[in-house]
Amino acid sequence: MNGTRPDPTSVIVVGSGPTGLLLAGDLATAGVPVTVVERRPHKISNLSRAFGVHARTLEQLDARGLADPLLATGDTITGLRLFRRLSLDLGTLPSRFPFLLITPQYEVERLLERWAREAGVEFAHESEVVGLRQDDDGVDLEVRGADGTVTTRRAAYVVGADGHQSAVRQAIGLPFPGVSVIKSLFLADVRLAQKPEGVLTVNGAGDSFAMIASFGDGWYRVMGWNRRHEVADDAPLDLDEVKDVTRRALGTDYGMHDARWLSRFHSDERQAPRYRVGRVFLAGDAAHIHSPAGGQGMNTGLQDAANLGWKLAAAVQGRAPESLLDTYEAERHPVGKAVLRSSGGLVRLARAQSPVPRTARALVTAFVNLAGPARRRILAQISGIGYRYPAPRGSHRLAGTRVPDAALAGGGRLYEALRGGRFVLITPEPYEGRAAREGRLTVERWASDRRTTVLVRPDGYVAWADDTAGPAAIEAALAAHVG
Structure with missing residues (x-):
């Protein structure tokens, strides 16, 4: 090359x-x-x-045979807490991976x-x-x-x-283009004298925020900020500052010691x-x-x-x-x-301090905690499983949507079938066409009595679907999408 x-x-x-x-x-x-x-x-x-590795990313890795090896490197959590009072239950996600992998x-x-x-x-x-x-x-x-x-x-x-x-x-x-959202954060790798209760410990209090995550080998990553001490990325950072912010945010510094790495950075929003x-x-x-x-x-x-x-x-x-x-x-x-x-x-x-944004935060928290659909939308977006792609006008309702893992006839499942990197056609009846014979398409049947024919892209999204497709319609769809 x-x-x-x-x-x-x-x-x-x-x-x-x-x-x-x-x-x-x-x-x-x-x-x-x-x-x-x-x-x-x-x-x-x-x-x-x-x-953190979210559910949709784990599904993509599963389609490459990599999800299970990665799961062995970390721990999973099923609950996220935002603003101290807003709880999100990842265990309700409609995915083979209803959790957040911490690795x-x-x-x-x-x-x-x-x-x-x-x-x-x-x-x-x-x-x-x-x-x-x-x-x-x-x-x-x-x-x-x-x-x-x-x-x-x-x-x-x-x-x-x-x-x-x-x-x-x-x-x-x-x-x-974009802006700096947080002007000064710190990162530190430390050892702890006391082990936190969870794999991921996160909280904010007053002007301080801190997160502690386990490497799994005795080392812990600490991230935090103090809104009253926003300095340049190259400003000196010592362990005493990390401990102070952590105590303010979490109530304890867990006996931090032996920092092997300390660094500052800023967080931008740019696209x-x-x-x-x-x-x-x-x-x-x-x-x-x-x-x-x-x-x-x-x-x-x-x-x-x-x-x-x-x-x-x-x-x-x-x-x-x-x-x-x-x-x-x-x-x-x-x-x-x-x-x-x-x-x-x-x-x-999270950074809200004045009365109006703090009231807005309280209202958002109360609404999401009470409203199931709002909570499910937030979960779907954070986990990545809720995004769908645009589809041509007149397409089937499933076109552009993520396909959850599905049981296939013969005992397999969809994300195993996707491991060949090819389109997967799932049909209610046996089907064999030119694309399948030439190895450009994997054909599977539903393990259930589902009647919809679905053409799944290599990235696990629906390219085309039809509730009553015959051979001619299938051939036309394959010609348009698979070639």
């Missing part, structure tokens, strides 16, 4: 975080040559901020990297993007290696999954106006960043990758028109915007 060997069917993914790794693994699994370009040396860092981001990265390497992904570490040009046939990416030498890599498409300071986004001239410019795409933090409220950042990026991967594979392999790639932005940009709105709203309500 160097400039001397252009490959018109290859993809370069810039960034080896969770989003880039999932995308690269999906492409390689589909048979697309893919290289991950990463500025940093090869190392799985324990300094990442994300700690550090580096466990997600370690699992995804191993899977991506086994699928054939090539990695170029210590390789910094310094330029980008594109034409009608491909993209030239200028990359500076560890020795300072600049080389050119060419591919059919490039995806920037290189974080909030994305070099790819800057190279294609896209702005990153690129577009996720695609020609043959270049943005995903994850390169496209959107949110406040940490709700733990949706990494999860949203992974779901970006799940949406884009199968579409890129179909386009570079000539199985779908170029226009399919436009649906990535059409489907994922509104989701990113919704996450910005919801996570930002949670932070603003």
